[in-house]
Amino acid sequence: MEGGGATEAQKFVWQGAIPLQIHLHESEVTSLPAPPPLMVLAPRIGYLPLLASQLKSHFGGALPPGVDTIWFEYKGLPLKWYVPVGVIFDLLCTEPERPWNLTVHFRGYPANILIPYESEESIKWSFINSLKEAAYIINGNCKNIMKMAQSDQVDLWNSISKCNLEAYIRISSKLKLRIIDDDFTECLISRSSGETDSAGSARTGRVPVRLYVWTVGEDFTDADDAPQVYDWDKVSYVNRPVEYQNKGKYFSLGDAVKLLLPNYFKEKPQIDSETKTEVEDEHTNADEGVSNSSIQTKTTCSFPKARLMFVRVQGIVPKLEVPFSWVVNNLMNPDYFLHLCVCIKVSQ
């Protein structure tokens, strides 16, 4: 990404869109006949309310008098506008529903469940806040975001709302948010060209990851058969950076998930871990870092029957052996967060 051009995978992510069939909620239909549903393609990296003008012009004539505040719902579940469309889809859409049927409301905003939505500015600020948090994780401060010129801020937001990857790369490169090098691709390049390892590259760092941990009770074999989420309380939303330490060791997506969900991965106690655990824990906490070894020495597991069903990112269920650096550099969202949907089965 820092190299200038977009990678092939990034282009796929930015071109990715969800086919939606949007219905106006029946309680808001005042015209006869009721307006037909609207078919739209919603970009994965976008946000649902960005469709507002399109929806308003289609449904506006049918609405009762009053003030519009747009919100969306899927089978009774109000959708969080501040979560990117692709992530909501990956979390909630039951396969193989195409197009995805959503209901739009312009009245009765559920303010007790969702953060208030006023206008596109709301999404823009939510995005900037997220970017700021990512910048803090990566650089230890958010100066580059705070100091961003007003015009750049506008251009950056426009690049996202209009899905313009070229413009996005041009502006975001000014922010100097260098996460980690894609050592996988680097490796391939150096192998083919005979170059030695580039010196001074970012080898350690914190990677912004947003986990959507969804717990299920039932078993299933295929990710497509996962049961539906009916309640946001079934989904934990966790911002937890991954401490990336590449000490010449291969670090996979699975390794990252292990670091993020230590409780789940406590099933592999090492020898003499009983005695080591207490001492090591104190050390780790003092360091404020979580090292790989300490995870494996933890022995207690409050959920011995928890099992990782799948990790879904940008619509795909990658193998856990995929290099984490590749996943980060190619599949992260424009807010510099890698949004991972994680499904865990917990036996009751």
Add this chain to the structure above:
Amino acid sequence: MCEIHARAQFLVDKWKTVIDSAQSPWSWVPSSSASASHNVVDDEGVQGYLSLENVCLFKPCQKERDPNHIEEEEEVEEEAEEYEDGFTDTAMLVQRHDMTLRHYDLHILYSDSYRVPVLFFRAYFTDGSPLSLGDIEKDLPLSHANESSDSKWTFITLEEHPYLNRPWHKLHPCGTSEWMKLLYLGDSSSTDRNRVGVELYLLIWLSVVGPMVGLKVPIKAAKQLIDRS
């Protein structure tokens, strides 16, 4: 993550020893009781948050000769007049006056991203209806006093409470580590600070953040801490 738990426990204890039993104390809410699904992400059972609920911070009180309170009452009267200009419904006016009692729920969470404590809060009237951000801004003593100066770390956003999955107000933490460094020698990543220092961290933090929502750290607590260090 364990550290916030330790600091939190320290604060809970200190608060209890110096505050009258009449006032509600801070308590630690482990994540398991907040949301079942958090058990899976819980690390060592120390995930959770500090909670101080149902604090009536801005109760207009005649007995107290606090200038802040007098100001508050004047404000209320002004509001009432404004109301009268627009509406003639006197019943509304009375209700409005009753509603000047504001309740605040304060939660302190640890942010893994910013590596600092973060204050989440919500405010509501006695009837349970939430205060608007405008109402809250009027309530917060420091936020409008600071308006002209550098306010980049005092601004409030509405965000989802990570444990409760509901919109709560959040005091934005991105400048916290900088001003904490000024107050608290040694930066947040140093490993060799002394034990009292670690425990003090949260109280020092609260002494800065608390007043922004009208919460004062009791002088007795502060004194005890100075004695200890």
